[in-house]
Amino acid sequence: MGRYPKVRPLLLVLGAVVAIGVALVAASGAVTVKAARNASLHASILVTRDGMTLYHLTAEHGTKVSCTGACASRWPPLLVPAGAVPVAGNGILKSKLGTIVRPDGRRQVTYGGFALYRLLRRPQGG
Numbered sequence: 001m002g003r004y005p006k007v008r009p010l011l012l013v014l015g016a017v018v019a020i021g022v023a024l025v026a027a028s029g030a031v032t033v034k035a036a037r038n039a040s041l042h043a044s045i046l047v048t049r050d051g052m053t054l055y056h057l058t059a060e061h062g063t064k065v066s067c068t069g070a071c072a073s074r075w076p077p078l079l080v081p082a083g084a085v086p087v088a089g090n091g092i093l094k095s096k097l098g099t100i101v102r103p104d105g106r107r108q109v110t111y112g113g114f115a116l117y118r119l120l121r122r123p124q125g126g
Contacts, residue, residue: 031080031109033097033116034089044091046111048118054078056114063100065108065115075117077102078109 032049046054055075057067067075080086080099086109088094099107100115109116 030084030087031078032087032089033078033092033109033111035091046092046116048078049089052118054111054116055119056111056116060115061113065100065102067115067117068103074120076120077106078116078118080107080109082107 033046033054034049035044036047036051037043038045048054057075060066065077067077084107086097086099088097092111096112098110098113100110102108
């Protein structure tokens with residue numbers, strides 16, 4: 001069996017525990033918002049865990065959502081599933097993260113009271 005016969009089963013169990021933890025986080029629909037430095041703006045901006053820039057509509061504040069329909073197709077809201085909470089990444093104050101309920105019943109992430117959106121980039125037509 002070798003010099004360290006109990007190490008292999010322990011590593012297998014540890015690997016299974018880590019895999020289950022990763023699967024639970026993925027299944028929970030965890031959405032992470034973090035800060036990133038934008039060199040051209042000389043400022044920090046909000047981004048997703050994957051580095052996608054997040055935006056807010058200056059006309060929206062509080063629980064009023066005006067970006068629906070075609071607007072939400074071009075500017076998809078940053079959503080979390082029911083029961084999930086957004087995660088504060090590096091440079092983000094957890095106390096400023098929240099959610100609001102959109103007119104369609106889905107939950108949208110907010111930061112400092114502003115609903116967060118992504119930009120859907122479409123290929124340029126020719």
